[in-house]
Amino acid sequence: MLPPAAATLLAMPAETITPVQAPETVDTDSGDHDRFAHYCKKADIVRAHVTGEAITALCGKKWVPTRDPSRYPICPTCVERKAAGWSL
Numbered sequence: 636m637l638p639p640a641a642a643t644l645l646a647m648p649a650e651t652i653t654p655v656q657a658p659e660t661v662d663t664d665s666g667d668h669d670r671f672a673h674y675c676k677k678a679d680i681v682r683a684h685v686t687g688e689a690i691t692a693l694c695g696k697k698w699v700p701t702r703d704p705s706r707y708p709i710c711p712t713c714v715e716r717k718a719a720g721w722s723l
């Protein structure tokens with residue numbers, strides 16, 4: 636049996652859940668690479684989020700991943716190299 640509060644929460648319509656969007660930022664010095672999502676080692680991404688360390692993508696780009704990559708198209712260089720059998 637669920638307590639009344641939990642039952643109410645579960646009954647909430649999905650529309651009340653608003654996806655959070657990262658604020659748009661204007662970068663003048665980080666180049667076009669930042670407009671893409673890059674292939675990286677999952678372990679590296681997890682570590683970067685914890686430590687703030689920069690990670691290296693398949694295309695060689697090094698940066699600290701802070702943005703939600705699902706908002707960007709996949710980096711064409713990363714796609715090419717992945718297709719060519721490259722791995723990190």
Ligand SMILES: [Zn+2]
Nearest residue numbers: 673694710713
């Ligand atoms: Zn890339």
